[in-house]
Amino acid sequence: MITMDDIIREGHPALRKVTEKVEIPPREEDKRILEDMLEYLKNSQDEQVCERYGLRPGVGLAAPQINVNKRMLAVHFTDLNDKFYSYGLFNPRIISHSVERTYLSSGEGCLSVDREVPGYVPRYRRVTVKAVDLEGNEVKLRLKDYAAIVFQHEIDHLHGIMFYDHIDQEQPFKEPENAKPADA
Numbered sequence: 053m054i055t056m057d058d059i060i061r062e063g064h065p066a067l068r069k070v071t072e073k074v075e076i077p078p079r080e081e082d083k084r085i086l087e088d089m090l091e092y093l094k095n096s097q098d099e100q101v102c103e104r105y106g107l108r109p110g111v112g113l114a115a116p117q118i119n120v121n122k123r124m125l126a127v128h129f130t131d132l133n134d135k136f137y138s139y140g141l142f143n144p145r146i147i148s149h150s151v152e153r154t155y156l157s158s159g160e161g162c163l164s165v166d167r168e169v170p171g172y173v174p175r176y177r178r179v180t181v182k183a184v185d186l187e188g189n190e191v192k193l194r195l196k197d198y199a200a201i202v203f204q205h206e207i208d209h210l211h212g213i214m215f216y217d218h219i220d221q222e223q224p225f226k227e228p229e230n231a232k233p234a235d236a
């Protein structure tokens with residue numbers, strides 16, 4: 053199982069690499085890694101398991117965060133409208149997005165960042181994501197608000213981008229243009 057010891061932290065060069073696309077159909081080894089990533093998220097949200105193994109509760113995890121240079125991510129969360137998302141995805145890509153943007157009024161954190169980095173992280177309010185799921189099926193997801201934020205945060209990791217790269221250094225809490233908070 054994946055524990056916090058397997059999650060690399062900022063400063064590790066693997067977090068700044070652009071990941072390699074995964075061969076489709078996915079090999080058993082790649083499926084195993086992605087299943088382990090999804091299992092981490094489930095474990096981290098289970099009070100007993102989280103406590104026993106000292107896990108940080110997470111809603112999403114990208115392969116670079118466990119030092120795997122492959123384009124895959126896992127998400128496991130319920131959004132603010134109680135819609136449930138639980139996916140292991142290969143080669144996810146944003147195929148279209150809104151002009152309108154959104155952000156979390158509380159800012160963002162990251163399982164690979166052991167410090168607070170204050171500031172709004174502007175993201176697209178709506179994104180359409182295409183990917184291949186753990187069963188090898190092509191999926192097309194239309195996401196908005198919190199769900200769109202989680203997926204963009206994870207897809208950023210696949211391109212070596214950290215959430216704080218998006219924060220306006222001069223005015224971290226300036227209202228982003230053409231945006232409304234996802235958690236208002």
Ligand SMILES: CC(C)(C)[C@H](NC(=O)Nc1cc(F)cc(F)c1)C(=O)N(CC(=O)NO)CC1CCCC1
Nearest residue numbers: 109110111112113114160161162163164201202205
């Ligand atoms: C970094 C951390 C603060 C742990 C963040 N969690 C989070 O935002 N809320 C959360 C987590 C739970 F498990 C249960 C719950 F109710 C609330 C998170 O998982 N990530 C994932 C990550 O680091 N992926 O690389 C960061 C989020 C910031 C915005 C989207 C994902």
Ligand SMILES: [Zn+2]
Nearest residue numbers: 161162163164
């Ligand atoms: Zn992260």
